[in-house]
Amino acid sequence: MAAGEMERIVLARHIAGLPTPADFRLERLPIPALEEGQLLIRNSFVSCDPGTRSRLSPGASYAPPLAPGAPVDGFCVGTVVESRNPRFAVGDRVTATGWSTHVISNGRGYVLKLPALAVPESLWIGLLGVPGMTAWFGLKRVAALAAGERVLITSAAGPVGATAGQLAKLWGASEVVGIAGGAEKCAWLRSIGFDHAVDYKAADFEAQFAAAAAPGFDVMFDNVGNAMIDRALLFMKLRGRIVMSGQVADYSTPEGAVPGIVNTREFIGKRLRMEGLLVFDDLPGFAAAQAEMAALIEAGTLQYREEIFEGLASLPEAFCGLFTGASFGRRLVKL
Ligand SMILES: NC(=O)c1ccc[n+]([C@@H]2O[C@H](COP(=O)([O-])OP(=O)(O)OC[C@H]3O[C@@H](n4cnc5c(N)ncnc54)[C@H](OP(=O)(O)O)[C@@H]3O)[C@@H](O)[C@H]2O)c1
Structure with missing residues (x-):
């Protein structure tokens, strides 16, 4: 890439089913001159987020779908290298959005200066970014987790799920059960404090799950989608809460083929509640949560895993791996 140029990933075509790298295209283009009010960010890291999938097909999503040829958005962290915006100076470190080497922004939206906390830069789009905040506010605000409660977490070995499980234990959950794919992920979950980890790919999953589920769950933190919610409904306790965080199993399923939730009678007898979460509703609380979370990370209380790919061209492949386990x-x- 020559000086004065940038690269970005665009959607090559609308996606049917699981995404593949061929659904994306890398484009190189000149960096345009900044207009008054704009800033230029040079990204250090860009993230892969399952929720991005929901905008890559024409079907319904909570966010409008992207048209073929449109640049794909993901979270990124970087440094301001040029500014015509009085709120940002060259050298400011910020989070932003864009699957690109550079972001040209008007400074609005998710363009936030990083607080002065001594943590690795990648964490600002990890535990201290959207995944960590989703775990934090999903449990604290949406589930209103109370000490002594039993918690179920799906896609538990992912950044949202693993963080939610550890926070639940820290905040006094009596037991945390995680569901994940494969023995290695389940072993890791036990090593970071999950009381039970159940492999949904194992032949005896239903029996394993029923054993781990007893005596029921007060909170289900769901990252996967309808089939798991339907199964868990049978094991919810009186006044249980289900947090709908994400639907990684359903994002690639065509509209009309997404499994339904049929065990709805459980809601009445058990007075259950189910609530969706959009983490940006909690933006005003991010700074305080990030400070507490950074202290937990520094103390070694909160564990996390990162898989770091090199170069923007590797992004489509890295992203597609979210949906295969x-x-x-x-x-x-890393750019
Ligand atoms: N509501 C919000 O504001 C908000 C914000 C951020 C994220 N989210 C959501 O939170 C969830 C977790 O996000 P994350 O970043 O931590 O990603 P993640 O859970 O690491 O997602 C990737 C993992 O999902 C699992 N998975 C993939 N396909 C699956 C399937 N068909 N059935 C079951 N599991 C499957 C795989 O793990 P296994 O090997 O265990 O199957 C895979 O490694 C996502 O649904 C995301 O959209 C919501």
Whole structure:
């Protein structure tokens, strides 16, 4: 890439089913001159987020779909290298959005200066970014977790799930059960404090799950989608809460083929509640949560895994691995 140029990943075509690297295209283009109010960010890391998948097909999502040819958004962290915006100076370190080497921004939206905390830069789009905040506010605000409660977490070995499980234990959960794919992920979950880890790919999953589920769950933190929610409904306790964080199993399923939730009678007898979470509702609370979380990371109380790929061209492949179970921890691309 020559000086004055940038690279970005665009959507090559709308995706049907699981995403593949061929659904994306890398483009090289000149960096445009900044207009008044704009700033130029040079990214250090870009993230892979399952939620991005929900915008890559024309079907319904909570966010509008992208058109083929449009640049793909993901979270990134970097440094301001040029500024015509009085709120940002050259050298400021910021988070932003864009699957690109550079971001040209008007400074609005998710363009936030990094607080002065001594943590590795990648964490600002990991535990101290959207995944960590989703775990934090999903448990604290949406689930209103109380000490002594039993918690179920799906896609538990991912950055959201693993963080949620550890926070639940720190905040007094009596037991935390995680569901993940494969023996290695389950062993890691036990090593970071999950009381039970159940492999949903194992032949005896249903029996394993029923054993781990007894005597029921007060909170389900769901990252996977309808089939797991439907199964867990049968094991929820009186006044249980289900947090709908994400639907990684359903994002690639065509509209109309997404499994339904049928065990709805459980809601009445058990007075259950189910609530969706959009973490940006909690933006005003991020700084305080990030400071507490950074202290936990520094003290070694909160564990995390990262998988770091090199170069923007590796981003589509890294992203596609989120949907096959290949990913194990926060997937980032270093630029
Ligand atoms: N609501 C919000 O504001 C918000 C914000 C951020 C993230 N989220 C959501 O939180 C969830 C977790 O995000 P994350 O970043 O931590 O990603 P993640 O859980 O690491 O997602 C990738 C993992 O999902 C699992 N997976 C993939 N396909 C699956 C399937 N068909 N069935 C079951 N599991 C499957 C795989 O792990 P296994 O090997 O264990 O299957 C894979 O490694 C996502 O659904 C995401 O969209 C929500």
